[in-house]
Amino acid sequence: MKNIIFISPPAGGKGTQSDLLVKKYNYKHISVGNLLREEVESGSEDGKIIDAELLKGNFVPDEMATKILKKALINNEGPFIFDGYPRTLKQLDDFEEILKELNMNNIVAVYLNLSEEEAIKRATGRMICPTCSRTYHKYYREVKPKVDNLCDKCITTLVVRNDDKLETYQERYKNYKEKTAPLINKFKEKGILFTINDPVHPDETFKQIEKVIK
Template identity: 35%
Template sequence: MHLVFLGPPACGKGTQSAILVQKYDYYHLSTGDLLRQEIATGSELGQALKQTIEQGVLGSSEIVNQLLKKDIENHRQMSILFDGYPRKMDQAIFLDSVLKENKGALKRVFYFDINADELLQRVLNRVTCNACGAVYNLQTNPPKEDGVCDNCGGRDLVRRGDDTEEVLKSRIQSFYEETAPLKDFYQERGILTVVNARASLDEVTKQIINVL
């Protein structure tokens, strides 16, 4: 059934989500994408969201929950991979109730274990192709040819603007304060798997697939 990826920013869960979606047909439910999609529709809710985000506030739990519920209902026949949700205890409880209404349940929750210093190193090594958006890590997942995008052959690999040390530190801090306690919550239910997120890309994939 459904999976959750819990982990701090830049821990590699986005990359692993893409691999799982491709291999096993999971529906990738990213709340960040949901917010962006809603804004793009220009709906009343989307306009309200745009305002709050422009003011530097992330979508409130209430709005995120509303969008999430709709998206779960639309994809109830699929196995869903939750990426970036839940972030807080109240969201974890909400998720349980919505899944129950839709006759679903969480099968497993993966916690991507990595410390803040290592994350920082990763982000400072992360580059994006300006032409096609492909993401590389010069340490763990470099392009085959130095400075050239594997995907499109572009030669303009740049660091992403929001990957500054300061922004990352604050996002990491909020992860450890708000989200990390969910680890115990799922551990007590016996559905938690701790993934060594310091391992290479392929090894992390193996750790996940082994318990699916």
């Protein structure tokens, strides 16, 4: 199985596809953000350094992110899904160094290409129950609440996460576009880019992904 770098706009369906891959093919989901948080919680020396940077409101230095990522790759069995990393061209260079060092060259960049309009519809339609944390969607029949805006189970009024509110989302989308576009071109040059246009149905998207990872 190939290792996967996932690229999609926020709320673009990356999470759903990752879950399916983990379940069916035993992929190990690697989120650098989570790894850094875990390192902080472990109370290690590196964790303390990371914590101090975050407290100062700084980004974690690239070298630290690289070190933590490398450790996770050594200590776990692949295949891996890389989520939210590499996010910049500099990180891509570091990432390629690690792959070379660990002799991992079997990789594909899966790009879920959604229009901004569709991405907004997805994000702003997401609702969560503040009582039981169950998630719903205004526009998708399979996960629509039985009664508009109410949790099926607790009858609590559903809320939209701040991240998913229209203005916040538009900002995140713009940010994503600016930062990710150069990476997408790089992956294309390297011949490892696989684009799925308008991935509306999760089942069909998954089938397409299955074809390129084997």
